[in-house]
Amino acid sequence: MAHLKVLIVDDELSIRAGIRNLINWEESGFTLVGEATNGRDALTQIEQYQPHIVLTDIIMPLLNGVELSNIIAKNYPEIQVIVLSSHDDFDLVKSSFQNGIVDYILKPTLTPESLLAILKQSAAKIKLIQSEVDPKIKLENALNQYLSGYTSDFEFEKLSDLLSGKRYHLLYSSLSLYKQPQEMRKQIQHYFNLIADDFATIGFITSQNDVGLLIGVTNSETKDLRAYLLYKIGLLDFCETHPFFTLSSSFEELWRVKVEFEMLKTASQNQRFYFKNLAVVDKKDLLAYQYGHEFDSPYFLKTLVNKAYLAGISQAKAYLNDLLIHTVSPVFLKEQTSTIFYNLFNVLENNKYLHDDFAKNRMTFIMKLNSCEFADDFSLLVRKTIESLETTLNGSLDHNEVFQEILDYIEAHFSEQITLTALSEKFHFSYNYLSSYFSTNYNATFSDYLKTLRMEKAKTLLKNSELNLSEISEAIGFSDLAYFSKVFKKEIGTSPSKYRRLDNGAY
Known part of the structure; x- marks a missing residue:
């Protein structure tokens, strides 16, 4: 028989530790699944771990042992309750035996032998109860133990007889995904019951909150199984709008069930983030997360120090978009985003660019x-925050002064080999942001802007200087006279030499 699960309930840490170390639980046929500090905490853990035996104190805050035993007797009659008592509260224990308490242990006289004797007494009652339980329920309990790792033995022959299929699939979810795990557990069970109407199945829920269904199918049924599962989900109204299940590939040998379970559990981690509108996903369609490259924090911080805030925001926006495109782990995505915005908010607030209302709102950003x-929720939050920041900054920053410095620099160095990359590095603007500035304000690329400036300088030199064409070509940044002449004719409509003659009135 699989180990029986025991939950300890006592508000004193020293008592819990003493009981925990009093006997060798595993060798004695028991497994400690949890420790609760009061009755309310115990009820939560009972839902989570489904213990066979609850070992509880009487005097505790919030919900005492007598109240707890009343609730267990009413809602969990299969659970055996053993009371830890002191001499002072013996009358309380005595009056609560009607609630199904197996026995009590006086704390001052607690020994390994007395504890083990009462545990075995409870175990005998549980065996008697389980002997009357439906064989499928017994098999489900055994499967829970097996997948939870409490036992390495399992009767696969009985499982094969129950499922009677030629192939098998695992349907998997985790209650930890949901905000209302206990309510979702009930609704998922209803979903599994619908599937059981059409297929041979056996459900499981492990002590780690894994919940799932092992389904036996014929060769022809395996092809349309996912579509069937999606259809059945559509018939239900879940308390949470986006249930998420993963479906294993089919397998033929039942002894592989634990291997398939562990593979599916691992592969499913953090996947729901990218599958908002898909309730059942085949394992083969799960995303293989790429390792995202680190954000260029030194450059970002440099832009903030130089008050090129919009350039920094543009850099952050491009980086986060790239992470989403490459489907990185949600954990990595949120960590990077949190760091970026934490630095950005701090600098802007310190420099008085954020009004009071925004400063209050940004305090909730990291929590949100x-x-x-x-991913959709993430993108919407980041986009709205960036738009709000850009609106705030556009009303606070003097862009003309900043960009005039850039234009003055180009005017002074137009004959040199200036590139947009070099400008972005020098003035701490992102390449994309600087490029969009020229497109928005001059309806041209940076290269076109520089070319137009050079042609205007060439026209001035052709009109007002005695320099020959080669000297003019070199003076405006062209090393090759033929190429200069070609560009000049294309932009101005005539060759440099003809332009000079026409300007001088010569024919």
Whole structure:
């Protein structure tokens, strides 16, 4: 028989530790699945771990042992309750035996032998109860133990008889994905019951909150199984709008069930983030997360120090878009985003660019970010925050002064080999942001802007200087006279020499 699960309930850490170390639980046929500090905490852990035996104190805050035993007797009659008592509260224990308490242990006289004797007494009652339980329920309990790692033995022959299929699939989810795990557990069970109407199945829920269904199918049924599962989900109204399940590939040998379970559990981690509108995903369609490259923090911080805030925001926006395109792990994505905006908010607030309302709102940004369940929610939050920041900054910064410095630099160095990359590095603007400035304000690329400036300088030199064409070509940044002449004719409509003659009135 699989080990029986035991939950300890006592508000004193020393008592819990003493009981935990009093006997060798595993060798005695028991497994400690949890420790609760009061009755309310115990009820939560009972839902989570489904213990066979609850070992509880009487005097505790919030919900005492007598109240707890009343609730267990009513809602979990299969659970055996053993009370830890002191001499002072013996009358309380005595009056609560009607609630199904197996026995009590006096704390001052607690020994390994007395504890083990009462545990075995409880185990005998549980065996008697389990002997009357439906064989499928017994098999489900055994599967829970097996997948939870509490036992390495499993009767696969009985499982094969129950499922009677030629192939098998695992349907998997985790209750930890949901904000209302206990309610979702009930609704998922309803979903599994619908599937059981059409297929041979056996469900499981492990002590780690893994929940799933092992499904036996014929060769022909395996092809359309995912479509069937999606259809059945559509018939239900879940308390949370986006349930998420993953479906394993089919396998023929039942002894592979634990291997398939562990593979599916690992592959499913953090996947729901990118599958907002897909309730059942085949394992083969799960995303293989790429390792995202680190953000260029030194450059970003340099832009902030130089008050090129919009350039820094543009850099951050491009980086986060790239991470989303390459489907990096949601954990990595949120960590990078949190760091970027933390630095940005701090600098802007310190420099008085954020009004009071925005400063208050930004305090909730990190919390909202961490609670984003899906990529769509993440993108919307980041986009709205960036738009709000850009609106605030556009009303606060003097862009003309900043960009005039750039234009003055180009005017003074137009004959040199200036590139947009060099300008972005010198003035701490992102390449894309600087490029968009020229497109927006001059309806031209930076290269076109520089070319137009050089042609205007060439026209001035052709009109007002005695320099020959080669000297003029070199003076405006062209090393090759033929290429200069070609560009000049294309832009101005005539050759440099003809332009000079026409300007001088010569024919």
